[in-house]
Amino acid sequence: xxxxxxxxxxxxxxxxxxxxxxxxxxxxxxxxxxxxxxxxxxxxxxxxxxxxxxxxxxxxxxxxxxxxxxxxxxxxxxxxxxxxxxxxxxxxxxxxxxxxxxxxxxxxxxxxxxxxxxxxxxxxxxxxxxxxxxxxxxxxxxxxxxxxxxxxxxxxxxxxxxxxxxxxxxxxxxxxxxxxxxxxxxxxxxxxxxxxxxxxxxxxxxxxxxxxxxxxxxxxxxxxxxxxxxxxxxxxxxxxxxxxxxxxxxxxxxxxxxxxxxxxxxxxxxxxxxxxxxxxxxxxxxxxxxxxxxxxxxxxxxxxxxxxxxxxxxxxxxxxxxxxxxxxxxxxxxxxxxxxxxxxxxxxxxx
Amino acid sequence: xxxxxxxxxxxxxxxxxxxxxxxxxxxxxxxxxxxxxxxxxxxxxxxxxxxxxxxxxxxxxxxxxxxxxxxxxxxxxxxxxxxxxxxxxxxxxxxxxxxxxxxxxxxxxxxxxxxxxxxxxxxxxxxxxxxxxxxxxxxxxxxxxxxxxxxxxxxxxxxxxxxxxxxxxxxxxxxxxxxxxxxxxxxxxxxxxxxxxxxxxxxxxxxxxxxxxxxxxxxxxxxxxxxxxxxxxxxxxxxxxxxxxxxxxxxxxxxxxxxxxxxxxxxxxxxxxxxxxxxxxxxxxxxxxxxxxxxxxxxxxxxxxxxxxxxxxxxxxxxxxxxxxxxxxxxxxxxxxxxxxxxxxxxxxxx
Numbered sequence: 044x045x046x047x048x049x050x051x052x053x054x055x056x057x058x059x060x061x062x063x064x065x066x067x068x069x070x071x072x073x074x075x076x077x078x079x080x081x082x083x084x085x086x087x088x089x090x091x092x093x094x095x096x097x098x099x100x101x102x103x104x105x106x107x108x109x110x111x112x113x114x115x116x117x118x119x120x121x122x123x124x125x126x127x128x129x130x131x132x133x134x135x136x137x138x139x140x141x142x143x144x145x146x147x148x149x150x151x152x153x154x155x156x157x158x159x160x161x162x163x164x165x166x167x168x169x170x171x172x173x174x175x176x177x178x179x180x181x182x183x184x185x186x187x188x189x190x191x192x193x194x195x196x197x198x199x200x201x202x203x204x205x206x207x208x209x210x211x212x213x214x215x216x217x218x219x220x221x222x223x224x225x226x227x228x229x230x231x232x233x234x235x236x237x238x239x240x241x242x243x244x245x246x247x248x249x250x251x252x253x254x255x256x257x258x259x260x261x262x263x264x265x266x267x268x269x270x271x272x273x274x275x276x277x278x279x280x281x282x283x284x285x286x287x288x289x290x291x292x293x294x295x296x297x298x299x300x301x302x303x304x305x306x307x308x309x310x311x312x313x314x315x316x317x318x319x320x321x322x323x324x325x326x327x328x329x330x331x332x333x334x335x336x337x338x339x340x341x342x343x344x345x346x347x348x349x350x351x352x353x354x355x356x357x358x359x360x361x362x363x364x365x366x367x368x369x370x371x372x373x374x375x376x377x378x379x380x381x382x383x384x385x386x387x388x389x390x391x392x393x394x
Numbered sequence: 395x396x397x398x399x400x401x402x403x404x405x406x407x408x409x410x411x412x413x414x415x416x417x418x419x420x421x422x423x424x425x426x427x428x429x430x431x432x433x434x435x436x437x438x439x440x441x442x443x444x445x446x447x448x449x450x451x452x453x454x455x456x457x458x459x460x461x462x463x464x465x466x467x468x469x470x471x472x473x474x475x476x477x478x479x480x481x482x483x484x485x486x487x488x489x490x491x492x493x494x495x496x497x498x499x500x501x502x503x504x505x506x507x508x509x510x511x512x513x514x515x516x517x518x519x520x521x522x523x524x525x526x527x528x529x530x531x532x533x534x535x536x537x538x539x540x541x542x543x544x545x546x547x548x549x550x551x552x553x554x555x556x557x558x559x560x561x562x563x564x565x566x567x568x569x570x571x572x573x574x575x576x577x578x579x580x581x582x583x584x585x586x587x588x589x590x591x592x593x594x595x596x597x598x599x600x601x602x603x604x605x606x607x608x609x610x611x612x613x614x615x616x617x618x619x620x621x622x623x624x625x626x627x628x629x630x631x632x633x634x635x636x637x638x639x640x641x642x643x644x645x646x647x648x649x650x651x652x653x654x655x656x657x658x659x660x661x662x663x664x665x666x667x668x669x670x671x672x673x674x675x676x677x678x679x680x681x682x683x684x685x686x687x688x689x690x691x692x693x694x695x696x697x698x699x700x701x702x703x704x705x706x707x708x709x710x711x712x713x714x715x716x717x718x719x720x721x722x723x724x725x726x727x728x729x730x731x732x733x734x735x736x737x738x739x740x741x742x743x744x745x
Contacts, residue, residue, distance in 0.1 A: 044496040054496065054522055061503040062510070062517035069483070069518060078518035080483060083434040090536060094487040094521045132420075132431060136445040136487075136532040145395040148405065152412040159413070166413035167420060167429035170445045170532075171405055181487040181521075181532030185441060 074292070075196050076125035076277060077186070087193055089186035091122035097177035105221040108147045110254040111180075112154025118279065119184040120162055120258035121332040125277040126195075127267035128188030130164040130260060136181040138174030162260050192267040194336070199274035199293035203337035203364040206346070208262050209356060210305040211282055212321055215328025216313035217253035220246055223317070245309035256332040263334055265353055270346050275336035281329035287371055287385035289335065296369035299362035299383065301376050327386060337364055425643070426547050427476035427628060428537070438544055440537035442473035448528035456572040459498045461605040462531075463505025469630065470535040471513060471609035472683040476628040477546075478618035479539030481515040481611060487532040489525030513611050543618040545687070550625035550644035554688035554715040557697070559613050560707060561656040562633055563672055566679025567664035568604035571597055574668070596660035607683040614685055616704055621697050626687040632680035638722055638736035640686065647720035650713035650734065652727050678737060688715055 046054060059073045070087060071079040077091035095101055095115050106114075116133060123130040135155070139148065155166060164184065259277070266272050274293055276285045282304065290297050306321045314321040325331075338346060343360060350358040365372075371383045397405060410424045421438060422430040428442035446452055446466050457465075467484060474481040486506070490499065506517060515535065610628070617623050625644055627636045633655065641648050657672045665672040676682075689697060694711055701709040716723075722734045 046490065046492070046494065046496060046499075049496060051522060054499065057496065057500055058503050058517075058520070058522075061500060062507050064510075064516035066516060069516060072516070072518045073520070078483065078485065080518070082439065088433065088439065088536070090483065090485055090519060090534075092485045092487050092519060092521050092532075092534060094489055094523050094530070094532065096489050096523065096525055096530070098526055099489075099524055132429065132441065134429065134441055134443045134534055136443050136534075138445055138447050138450075138530060139397065141397070143397065145397060145400060145405065145408065148397075149408055149412060152409050156413050159415075165415035165417060165420060165423070166409075167423045167431070168441060168443060169409070169424070170443050171402060171409075172445050172447065173450055174447055174530075175449055176527045179445070179447070179489060179525075179530050179532075181443075181445065181530075183441075183443060183485055183487075183534035185439070185536065 070193070071195065076122040077128070079126065079188070079193055082187070085190055087188050087190055089123055089126050089128045089188055090183065091119050092181065092183040093118045093122070095180040097179070105224070106254060108150035109154035109157070112151040113158045113255045115180045115182050116155050116158050116164065116184070117256045117258045117332065119182050120158070120164065120260055121256070121277040121279065123184055123186040124258055124260040124263035125275050125334060126186070126188055127192045127263055127272065127275065128186040129264065130162055130184050130186040132167045132185045133159065133164055134183050135166060135169035137169065137171045138179030139171060140174055140176065140178060143178065162258070194267055194272050194275040195292070196274055196276050196289050197292040199289050199295050199337040199364045201295055201364055201366055202340055203273055204340050204343040204360050205286070205297060205299065205335070205337050205362040205364060206358050206360055207278070207282070207305060208259055208334045208358045209331070210307040210310065211278065211331050211333060212306050212310045212314070212324030212328050213249050213252040214256065214330040214332070215324040216310045217249035217251070218330070219317055220250055220313060221253060245312060249309050249313055253330065256330065258332060259334045262350070262354060265350070266336065266346070269349065270338055270342050273337045273339070275334060278331045278333045278335055279329055281327045282335065283326040283383050284329070284385050285335050286383060289337070290371050294367055296365040296367050296371060297362055298365050298369065298372050298374060300374045303359060303361045305357065305359040305361075326383070421544070422546065427473040428479070430477065430539070430544055433538070436541055438539050438541055440474055440477050440479045440539055441534065442470050443532065443534040444469045444473070446531040448530070456575070457605060459501035460505035460508070463502040464509045464606045466531050466533050467506050467509050467515065467535070468607045468609045468683065470533050471509070471515065471611055472607070472628040472630065474535055474537040475609055475611040475614035476626050476685060477537070477539055478543045478614055478623065478626065479537040480615065481513055481535050481537040483516055483518045483536045484510065485534050486517060486520040488520065488522045489530030490522060491525055491527065491529060494529065513609070545618055545623050545626040546643070547625055547627050547640050548643040550640050550646050550688040550715045552646055552715055552717055553691055554624055555691050555694040555711050556637070556648060556650065556686070556688050556713040556715060557709050557711055558629070558633070558656060559610055559685045559709045560682070561658040561661065562629065562682050562684060563657050563661045563665070563675030563679050564600050564603040565607065565681040565683070566675040567661045568600035568602070569681070570668055571601055571664060572604065596663060600660050600664055604681065607681065609683060610685045613701070613705060616701070617687065617697070620700065621689055621693050624688045624690070626685060629682045629684045629686055630680055632676075632678045633686065634677040634734050635680070635736050636686050637734060640688070641722050645718055647716040647718050647722060648713055649716050649720065649723050649725060651725045654710060654712045656708065656710040677734070
């Protein structure tokens with residue numbers, strides 16, 4: 044059987060069936076943003092891992108090694124954030140092509156260190172080996188969370204308000220700018236020669252969103268420390284895919300309002316330029332690494348207010364958790380109700 | 395600067411300089427078989443990671459997917475054993491070529507599960523993604539060890555007896571048989587058409603040593619629970635490389651006796667057939683995943699006796715820890731004293 048016949052999530056289900064183990068210490072195995080097991084009376088240890096492969100997940104036409112180091116750690120910190128935890132330790136496995144320069148690897152680790160220092164995450168080990176064709180990066184991050192603050196995908200309750208932090212679609216817009224710029228400018232030359240400095244600034248913001256995403260660890264900790272958050276996930280594969288994960292694992296439906304999904308002006312301008320729909324960037328683009336979460340209706344206003352005061356940006360309410368029979372639904376700008384298909388980025392899918 | 399100019403261990407030193415962090419919770423960072431940090435009052439959490447890349451570390455001409463799954467977990471369990479710990483959890487990151495069959499991946503995880511069940515190690519997560527050219531496997535294992543049983547490379551003391559479990563060189567002999575057989579037999583056809591059934595049996599043992607190594611977790615636990623083990627490492631890169639790690643990190647020298655290095659008759663026969671020196675298999679071959687450790691002279695006899703009674707095979711005394719000025723030395727069979735150069739398998743070395 045070909046992988047594309049069952050897709051990434053079909054494969055994960057099959058792996059789960061083979062290896063699944065139950066244990067009193069293991070609270071969360073395969074299927075959430077990170078695994079969680081009991082490490083002391085009140086604390087859980089979190090473990091998450093992510094692979095980045097040259098030519099699949101990144102390209103040196105637009106990544107510097109330092110940005111790549113940052114990003115490789117960031118995508119894992121984002122998974123720890125989505126569990127409500129703190130990231131403590133990281134191990135890096137690198138498959139290195141023969142032609143790579145020692146200085147480039149050092150630059151990579153300076154990017155890792157820069158982000159790690161922001162969140163007190165230390166690199167404590169790894170494995171480096173030769174890779175014949177391309178750079179492989181595998182990062183595993185170990186974190187911790189207080190037992191009562193662990194936040195899973197499966198906790199959403201009917202009537203919950205649904206939120207996202209920040210804005211969506213920007214990372215995808217940034218990637219499209221980077222890819223189009225590659226045809227116009229020399230590699231690594233940066234995005235110059237723009238129409239105006241304002242336009243350049245906006246493009247820079249989008250590009251940074253793709254190259255050096257900001258993991259929402261502090262935001263997640265603030266949320267779980269101050270409010271009863273029912274379910275949480277990070278947006279790595281696009282809002283459409285992630286909201287389906289929450290609904291499926293919580294056994295609920297949802298109604299999202301297209302008009303409330305936060306998309307910034309830079310992303311809208313980029314979408315106009317590339318003749319794309321900005322909503323598609325948000326729903327299908329992925330890699331924004333914002334948090335998608337649910338909490339009781341009653342705390343919604345207070346939560347938004349406190350979040351804004353603390354971080355200086357919004358956490359936007361985009362919909363409501365519904366009964367399962369209501370499906371996973373989007374109310375479009377012109378008032379139609381359409382199903383949200385879980386087609387984010389599937390690494391093996393055919394779409 | 396090219397990688398081969400500084401080698402794998404030179405690179406690790408440079409990475410350490412960039413990322414090194416000190417923390418009261420972190421007991422062991424980069425540079426031992428696994429990292430160790432405090433997770434509760436009496437226990438430490440261990441973390442280790444290893445990469446296997448198709449065409450570098452394994453080849454489907456002689457590995458089945460099930461054997462590969464076993465091996466990918468085994469090399470990590472061996473690192474946990476070398477710290478004196480138990481392996482608890484594993485996460486697997488796979489870069490999968492498009493042509494790979496779903497059934498092959500399932501077979502891989504059955505191999506993982508088979509070994510994991512032997513040591514109560516559960517697969518709790520991972521990441522699967524597309525890889526353009528070849529299969530890429532990265533495994534991280536989380537284990538635990540009681541604080542007082544943690545055994546590092548750096549604890550060897552002058553006068554200690556030096557031991558290895560089992561026999562050395564067999565994995566390298568097995569690999570050479572597999573590679574030579576590839577030219578005679580169809581891929582995956584097994585090693586048939588041998589001279590005699592005894593010869594076939596011996597070859598089978600060597601081949602299994604390479605394909606499905608036995609991590610020495612139970613042996614390591616027995617040792618740290620019953621004897622004061624001063625230093626320990628697993629033999630993944632060959633005895634020459636590993637004894638140099640112990641001496642360097644402990645600040646000591648060593649005298650090993652060539653005549654006492656345990657090499658079984660199957661390995662000797664294979665060496666004779668391939669016109670290799672069996673001692674070279676043991677010193678430079680690597681991948682035996684036996685334990686190399688030191689303990690006080692006084693407990694040596696008792697330790698060997700109890701080990702034999704418990705496991706039915708030997709743990710052999712191969713030398714004595716000396717003062718640093720005595721160097722890292724081998725007494726050859728004809729009574730010469732020669733330095734043991736640290737040339738095991740260096741992934742970027744030029745040798």
